[in-house]
Amino acid sequence: MSTSDVLLIKAPDAWPVPVVATLAMVLLAVLDLVGALFAKEWAENGSIRSLVLGAGAFLVLFWVYASSLKYAELAVVTMGWVVMLQVGLVLIDRWRYGVELPAGKWVAIGVVLVAQGYLVLAPGVERAASIASSAG
Secondary structure (H helix, E strand, C coil): CCHHHHHCCCCCCCCCHHHHHHHHHHHHHHHHHHHHHHHHHHHHHCCHHHHHHHHHHHHHHHHHHHHHCCCCCHHHHHHHHHHHHHHHHHHHHHHHHCCCCCHHHHHHHHHHHHHHHHHHHCCCCCCHHHHHHHHC
16 A cells, blocks of 8 residues: 555545546645635735645645546546636636626637537546557
């Protein structure tokens, strides 16, 4: 048993991989957003509390990210995380700062979310190593 096996977050065996991957992406986006807000607060006001909390958020983000890679592919998790972060930022701009987006941009956001859903929910491809070993 390696150190990473002990330290990584383990999802229940009964949970399907798309559920685990989606939960990880949402958690990563939330942690990234929280860390970014603390970073902005620290940069603007020099708050040591914000520095410590922001660094903690990014440390937890790394832990969740590493743990999620036991269940899902790097590219899928990363793209989902970034898309969800961007959607969260758009919604914060809309609700908190009153930014109005034209209908075309909302359509584009919808298309990106549908595409991400396909990436997460579509059947996976075999890894190159397993294909090479079965061919040889």
